Amino acid sequence: MTTNQFADFGIAGFGYSLGADQKVGTEVLTEFVDDPERVLQWGYRTFHRAPEEVTAIELSAKAALAAIEDAGLTVEDVDYVVLALSDVPGYLNWDASSALAHEIGVRLKPNLLLMEGCVSGVTGLGNVAGLFATDPTLRNVLFVAVNRVSEFHRNRMRVNNSIHSDGASAVVLRRGHDFGRWLTTVQFTDPDVSYWFRTEYGGEVAPVAPADWSSKTEANGLEAVVNHFRTDPKGLQEFVAALNRRLVEVTDQACERAGVTRDSLKKIIHLNDNQGSFEEIAEAFDVPIDRTSAEIAAQHGHMGAADHLVTLAEYCRSGELVPGDLVALIGISIGMRWYCTLVRI
Template structure:
């Protein structure tokens, strides 16, 4: 175990957009999107990159922590959409933007669980390097609208945003207690895009993001001939989240009944309730109230919700919070003591 806590949060959001006003630009049935319940999403202006958002969030977090970038012993960046370039390191690029001459960096690409798992990798590094004091974790989601239709991937509206946290050894608030995660490789291809990699570098002729497959398409493709496997997958989505939260509780030496809050992806209320309900957590002690005003910001959801609730006073000192998420075939949880 290592004694670390989050000193400060920083945020950077794309421009606020009305879901109701923009839905028809993305899908042919905008009423379907509006019914999900989101009223606002964030869309970065053309030319604003993921690194730009990361820098904005990082600079705010550093300022709030009262330190400069050269005090950092580790910079971790997690990206949850397409990188800006091939053969390129977003973590190194952020360190350069912050004008750090030399530091350790780590790049994570673990989808919507990146923010939850990122704290584990920070803790791991500081546990192995007792001389390290400060780390910066940044999670950014900048949707590539060439590759993805932000309103037709899953039952959420995808948003552009970044969150940064400054973590310090020995900090007494927002303490990391434990993390747990596991992967089921069977589901590795569920959100796969079939071009842009080494196998198929170029898109089909005439491609637009309107042609991008939705999660429904890919679920049907994977399970079309096996309805029993589909039912198993749907049931496991939430039961495995409870399982991984319980695993984090065991590592931290607490009971699941000790939990005060659960922060999940910025999903629809029914999905958030499906995670929190079995743990005995009412919907008002989740991120359900925050999600409609932000949309799904990839792996940044949980840390943004945590920071906003800490700053608003919704979370009180001593509260035990479970951050949890699902990415492609990965279930993860981290416990924070406010």
Template sequence: MEYGMMGFGSALGEKAAVADIVSEYTADTERVLAYGYRNVHRCPPEVGLTDLSVEAARRALKDAGTEPEELDLVVVAITDIPEYLYWDAAASLQARLGAHRAEAVLISQGCAGGITGFDTLAGRFATHPEYRRALFVGANRTAEAYWNRMETHSLLFSDGAAATVVGRGHPRLRWRGADVITDGRYADFFLMEQGGAHLPFMPGDEQPTARDAWDMMEFFDYDSDRFEGFIELMNDRVREVVHRACARVGVEVGDLARVVLLNDNEQTSRALAAGLGVPGERTNLAFSLEHGHFGAADHLLNLQQHRDAGDLAEGDLIALAGMGRGMHWGCAIIEC
């Protein structure tokens, strides 16, 4: 199965310097500043996840010279809770674009959805030979009522969406293959206790919040050795899934021109790059620290940035790799 990316589009929240706004989110400012991020992007309250997705999608369609009615498939990967519960953001995007004959698919695998979505595209093209063009959107709009963008995690979350139009048989930026590892033992890490069918919202309840990264210690019975072992496992599996994806398409990690990871903090990004034997300048570290982490939109944003900067030579191989809650580790190989 072969398909390639024909055009890109993005929509980002307003850029803000971390040093200027960190005290709005946490008293532990030194810890946050030590992550190395310079800026994040934030949307005003009236701008929702699908608003960002529509804007990014329209720009991608224009860039690809494609009309909405030409789309056979719309795939949307999201990181946070969308505007409504019991609601499909992918179907809403399909309607707002006017892509009324396209199938709509929603992926909710956290940050990994921006990688696993490429496999979803390949699968739909394989099982629907009549599908010719598709739209893939990765989006994050931080639900600040439940999630502190600077305190909940060691990644600083930005608001934004990125989109690409893909075409069956398109010769550039071709999907070559992918691999995914899932370990459901860690599915409970980032859940929010209240709001689901197990414990619904009730009148008079205190404001619920998502379980954050620091609550992981409870999962490990406050055993620091077990916790440190898990951190090593997370990074080891990123390396493993990159090697597996490369092997699937018959190449070596050393053949990769670039490795695009999550827009992670400086320490984690450098450690992952070193583990893969990839120089930092061949990763997305600079983009990460300049803009923050856009969840499922990270990889498409980086691809667009590299294309627009003229960084991609024909034949270059790029690995898109990272992890997401679940836990899922994924890698997709793209050939320029």
């Protein structure tokens, strides 16, 4: 394995904050969909729903302070704040990363806001690598990823074939730290379908929704996929076949760049997708499903950008991952993006 000569850093502390647990059953599902059996088939047991008054910044701050404490630091030790935000922001024309810095008391330090959907919770580690590479004075970077579903804009059970959850994860990334060492980040995109899964109203193009519009009945992202291929069924088949193949391709590219082999991966941590998707991913990677993060995904639902670091923290704290283990953080996100970050525990 080669050592990255430009950015040498690892994970010095973990923290996360989750919305209230909600068991996945017909009674709770009928609040969001009129066909709960469809959602039950996804295999989730629990999801997290924050109280209405709890914001993404509040979730992020709790996770951030927990990570700082876990690293044995104080907020004065934080040199840089990076926030990955994967749902609708609390306000327009607003820097949520600065709001987080204010909330936790990090003053007169630089900060960075990433808003590329759930991908930024993984590729954001590559962004941090760039910060370490270009600023030799950096020692401790606080990286936080949060998903707080805006239920006015998005139906958490109709975006795609996942239940969307509320949660934040955080890590303190320390220069020269041996545990949880970042190796590389690779991503590529298919920009021709960049409009899939977007929120139609609230932005510059369409700031106000029609009077009869509701997120509870709005067409979901998968319907946009079907509409895109309505006159090209062969194209749809080819795209579906390519989804998991490209996950393998991006992982292989990352392994080649890091000088490791795919068969040396102890764990493949995918975003918290449905259980059917995990079965397909295990088949594509030719590994048993317990080499993936399927079990933890069923416990949490899809927490957007927060998925991977919550899962990584739980595996490290349970002892399922130990120093020396190689982990791939992978996924597919808006864009459409395929991505992989490799971490050596």
